Amino acid sequence: MSYYEDHSPGYGARPARARLSTDAPTLDLSGDWRFHLAPTVALAPDGFWSLDFDDSSWDVLPVPSHWPLHRYGIPTYTNIGFPFPLDPPYVPDENPTGDHRLRFHLDESWPGAVLRFEGVDSCARVWLNGHELGVSRGSRLPVEFDAGPWLRAGTNMLAVRVHQWSSGSYLEDQDMWWLPGIFREVSLIARPAGGIEDVFVHADFDAGRGKLRVEALTRDDAVARLSVPSLGIEGVPAGIELVLDQVDPWTAETPRLYDAVLATETERVALRIGFRTVEVSDDLLRVNGTPLRLSGVNRHEHHPDHGRALPPGTAREDLLLMKRHNINAVRTSHYPPHPEFLDLCDELGMWVILECDLETHGFGFSDWQGNPADDPAWTDACLDRIRRTVERDKNHPSIIVWSLGNESGSGRNLDAMAEWTRQRDPGRLIHDEGDHEGRHSDVYSRMYLPHAEVEAIGRSAGRPFILCEYAHAMGNGPGGLAEYQELFDRYPRLQGGFLWEWIDQGLRQGERIAYGGDFGEPYHDGTFVIDGLVFPDRRPSPGLIELKKVIEPVRLSVDGDRLTVTNLYGFRDLSSLRFELELSSDGVPVLSKAIDVPIVEPGETVEVGLPSLPEVDGEGWLTVRALLATDEPWATAGHEIAWTQRQVRKPLQTRVPEPVTFDEFVSIPRVELWRAPTSNDLQAAMTEPGAVPVAEQWREAGLHRLQHRVIETRNGHLRTRVGSAPHPPLLTADYSWASEEFTVRIEPDRPLEIARLGIVLELPSDLDQVEWFGLGPGEAYPDSRTASRIGRYRATVDELQTPYVVPQENGARAGIRWAELTRADGTGLRIEAVDGPELSMTVRRWSTEALAAAKHTDELVPSDRLYLHLDVGHYGLGSASCGPGALPAYRLELAPTVWTMRFRRVAGPSRG
Numbered sequence: 084m085s086y087y088e089d090h091s092p093g094y095g096a097r098p099a100r101a102r103l104s105t106d107a108p109t110l111d112l113s114g115d116w117r118f119h120l121a122p123t124v125a126l127a128p129d130g131f132w133s134l135d136f137d138d139s140s141w142d143v144l145p146v147p148s149h150w151p152l153h154r155y156g157i158p159t160y161t162n163i164g165f166p167f168p169l170d171p172p173y174v175p176d177e178n179p180t181g182d183h184r185l186r187f188h189l190d191e192s193w194p195g196a197v198l199r200f201e202g203v204d205s206c207a208r209v210w211l212n213g214h215e216l217g218v219s220r221g222s223r224l225p226v227e228f229d230a231g232p233w234l235r236a237g238t239n240m241l242a243v244r245v246h247q248w249s250s251g252s253y254l255e256d257q258d259m260w261w262l263p264g265i266f267r268e269v270s271l272i273a274r275p276a277g278g279i280e281d282v283f284v285h286a287d288f289d290a291g292r293g294k295l296r297v298e299a300l301t302r303d304d305a306v307a308r309l310s311v312p313s314l315g316i317e318g319v320p321a322g323i324e325l326v327l328d329q330v331d332p333w334t335a336e337t338p339r340l341y342d343a344v345l346a347t348e349t350e351r352v353a354l355r356i357g358f359r360t361v362e363v364s365d366d367l368l369r370v371n372g373t374p375l376r377l378s379g380v381n382r383h384e385h386h387p388d389h390g391r392a393l394p395p396g397t398a399r400e401d402l403l404l405m406k407r408h409n410i411n412a413v414r415t416s417h418y419p420p421h422p423e424f425l426d427l428c429d430e431l432g433m434w435v436i437l438e439c440d441l442e443t444h445g446f447g448f449s450d451w452q453g454n455p456a457d458d459p460a461w462t463d464a465c466l467d468r469i470r471r472t473v474e475r476d477k478n479h480p481s482i483i484v485w486s487l488g489n490e491s492g493s494g495r496n497l498d499a500m501a502e503w504t505r506q507r508d509p510g511r512l513i514h515d516e517g518d519h520e521g522r523h524s525d526v527y528s529r530m531y532l533p534h535a536e537v538e539a540i541g542r543s544a545g546r547p548f549i550l551c552e553y554a555h556a557m558g559n560g561p562g563g564l565a566e567y568q569e570l571f572d573r574y575p576r577l578q579g580g581f582l583w584e585w586i587d588q589g590l591r592q593g594e595r596i597a598y599g600g601d602f603g604e605p606y607h608d609g610t611f612v613i614d615g616l617v618f619p620d621r622r623p624s625p626g627l628i629e630l631k632k633v634i635e636p637v638r639l640s641v642d643g644d645r646l647t648v649t650n651l652y653g654f655r656d657l658s659s660l661r662f663e664l665e666l667s668s669d670g671v672p673v674l675s676k677a678i679d680v681p682i683v684e685p686g687e688t689v690e691v692g693l694p695s696l697p698e699v700d701g702e703g704w705l706t707v708r709a710l711l712a713t714d715e716p717w718a719t720a721g722h723e724i725a726w727t728q729r730q731v732r733k734p735l736q737t738r739v740p741e742p743v744t745f746d747e748f749v750s751i752p753r754v755e756l757w758r759a760p761t762s763n764d765l766q767a768a769m770t771e772p773g774a775v776p777v778a779e780q781w782r783e784a785g786l787h788r789l790q791h792r793v794i795e796t797r798n799g800h801l802r803t804r805v806g807s808a809p810h811p812p813l814l815t816a817d818y819s820w821a822s823e824e825f826t827v828r829i830e831p832d833r834p835l836e837i838a839r840l841g842i843v844l845e846l847p848s849d850l851d852q853v854e855w856f857g858l859g860p861g862e863a864y865p866d867s868r869t870a871s872r873i874g875r876y877r878a879t880v881d882e883l884q885t886p887y888v889v890p891q892e893n894g895a896r897a898g899i900r901w902a903e904l905t906r907a908d909g910t911g912l913r914i915e916a917v918d919g920p921e922l923s924m925t926v927r928r929w930s931t932e933a934l935a936a937a938k939h940t941d942e943l944v945p946s947d948r949l950y951l952h953l954d955v956g957h958y959g960l961g962s963a964s965c966g967p968g969a970l971p972a973y974r975l976e977l978a979p980t981v982w983t984m985r986f987r988r989v990a991g992p993s994r995g
């Protein structure tokens with residue numbers, strides 16, 4: 084059996100230990116390396132590791148990187164199935180093998196030094212100056228080799244052979260791109276005699292007191308001493324337990340860290356200590372005694388140009404975005420992230436479920452026969468992975484739970500991993516999403532359950548419950564977030580969840596963003612990799628804006644002249660916030676004022692009186708907002724945390740007679756029942772066996788190719804029959820004009836689920852400046868609209884498009900009172916909602932058919948006109964791409980409907 088196919092974790096590595104911030108000399112070996120790629124192992128050059136091997140004809144590759152993102156081979160995307168035959172532990176002969184060589188200079192020899200790799204995908208064999216150091220697997224895990232004996236003053240030569248496929252690949256079936264390479268840093272770290280090998284900080288917070296014990300493993304029995312200046316601790320020998328009366332606890336809301344130094348005569352290690360105690364008590368997951376409320380996301384490491392070789396600063400960008408959107412928890416799906424991310428979680432405050440690099444999902448294709456999570460042949464490999472996970476990251480206060488992996492079925496090796504973890508670190512909890520019975524998992528964790536099942540769990544007793552994945556954010560969606568949150572709020576056992584997933588894992592390919600199949604992969608899972616809350620360039624999608632509102636940690640509501648403020652934080656009062664009200668008339672702010680809110684303790688609610696407000700002429704709305712009063716490390720003063728809106732005056736119906744301006748129309752209005760299917764419309768709800776995707780039902784009914792037949796025209800009235808081959812007609816539509824008003828009346832022939840109910844108008848393409856009074860500024864669909872608020876907004880038609888990587892229905896603005904579409908000279912068309920169900924507006928430069936046909940955004944070519952959709956109904960978004968479809972209340976049935984709009988000409992430049 085080859086070294087890259089045996090079951091072992093490899094050989095030659097030093098014992099796993101914490102990643103330490105040391106003052107020992109460290110040489111970062113990142114940079115330009117010599118590189119050669121062979122399509123098979125057999126074709127890789129023999130002896131490339133020897134000092135005198137001639138690599139002058141080799142290419143240059145930056146390290147860290149993934150070679151397929153530098154034009155060597157291709158990235159491959161699969162979700163569940165392995166992209167090679169399921170024949171463990173063997174891999175195909177077609178095994179891209181990247182040979183890497185680096186010459187580096189040392190002024191003197193570094194006798195005890197270790198060579199550290201932070202991450203190599205998937206199997207590395209390492210030589211230093213011609214001596215083999217060993218073999219490692221475990222792509223997202225660090226490995227260290229003793230390098231000292233072979234290092235020398237002068238030029239040294241490091242050679243690394245990386246195989247894309249190895250036995251380790253069977254343990255790394257995460258839903259993401261397969262991206263081989265040395266994708267995290269490589270460094271040489273001097274190990275002084277009498278230095279510090281490993282540190283384990285135990286810092287509890289119990290009944291107002293800190294308990295601190297720092298375990299140290301030193302070389303040569305050296306004594307390590309601890310200093311924490313701000314706690315008055317100076318040179319206390321490691322291993323002694325200290326009880327501290329005056330410490331502030333660490334929480335994700337109040338991330339208090341104490342800078343500390345652990346030192347021997349020869350080495351100093353900097354530590355950042357956070358005091359907190361994690362436990363399950365009375366069936367609740369608690370930190371420092373307080374039950375947690377996790378508003379989390381699953382985070383893969385992804386960058387559209389660099390894959391999982393994240394450029395510096397990306398981790399911070401993610402965390403700032405998360406904090407600014409009220410997210411308080413991250414599951415590091417499905418592997419330990421770059422360590423920088425965890426340093427920042429400690430510093431900025433985030434609850435972390437740290438997941439081991441283990442997923443064997445593809446064994447589902449063999450009915451879980453030979454699942455490495457159960458087969459004793461793989462025990463060492465599994466234990467090696469959890470050891471390297473826990474040892475590397477054990478000193479991060481942000482990590483509260485160790486997760487054994489993802490989608491790995493169940494089995495003896497998971498049991499063994501749990502047992503080892505509990506022994507090694509009793510201070511944290513264990514998560515294993517496959518362990519529904521609670522063999523070793525401290526929390527009951529499930530994924531993608533529909534609301535009703537979550538509610539049933541909420542009503543029952545048992546281990547604390549979390550949704551480790553829910554609300555699949557693929558394409559336009561998810562819908563139904565607010566309803567999940569209501570359940571989390573109602574039932575204490577439901578301690579929150581983690582949306583799937585943080586970022587769309589699209590890769591840049593020229594001008595466009597690519598997904599599975601775009602690189603010519605013979606076996607792939609297509610668009611399923613595009614399911615994030617932020618787009619690949621990290622711009623927030625509407626789903627993230629919705630999430631921010633749904634999980635806001637401060638709940639505001641206005642009733643009459645009373646404001647109710649509920650503090651949903653667990654650990655901080657609201658003194659860092661200021662509150663502000665704004666009164667608007669027809670969307671125009673007329674007054675704003677600060678509101679005094681007394682201190683609100685965690686979990687408490689207060690009521691305050693609002694100042695009396697002047698009468699307004701138009702439709703009146705009161706908006707109350709909670710804003711940061713001062714800068715936080717993750718946002719500046721004024722950043723909005725929470726808000727609420729309440730209508731304080733109904734609109735007056737004003738009638739402004741004016742001629743109807745149908746000369747602006749390129750076509751007459753016609754009924755539309757279809758939309759460009761969303762990623763959710765295209766999948767059958769996983770939770771309803773036998774369900775058919777709604778998009779398929781709509782297609783079956785022919786909603787995408789309606790035909791119209793005029794059966795009657797009278798003065799100002801048109802009656803049509805509307806249907807689709809080969810079925811009998813679906814409905815009768817009446818359109819009537821009376822003065823400037825336009826009424827649509829729908830009379831269905833039979834009940835039917837439809838995608839939307841509305842009319843579409845074609846307009847000249849220069850009417851592309853849009854202003855509206857209604858909900859905004861972003862898009863809103865029936866089950867994803869809590870983030871939009873009443874106001875007056877402006878955008879160009881192009882700005883109204885949401886750039887979903889996979890083109891699909893998007894951009895609806897709801898609650899439209901009026902909208903104006905004007906051209907550069909200020910003339911154009913005004914639409915007013917007069918009567919009937921709430922009106923929503925979608926306007927774009929292409930037809931619904933063209934939007935539905937496009938596979939990538941660069942295929943959306945502006946036509947010579949605008950398509951304006953004025954709808955009175957939309958089917959909910961749901962989350963059927965992985966999870967439940969739209970809740971029953973958000974499904975759309977064809978029903979008798981009447982609505983009236985007013986169309987007016989906008990005369991010219993001097994509008995108020």
Ligand code: IPT
Pocket residue numbers: 162257258489490530531552555583611614965
């Ligand atoms: C679930 C996986 O755990 C996650 O990695 C991702 O693939 C997600 O689905 C969908 O994007 S597994 C699913 C089949 C329940």
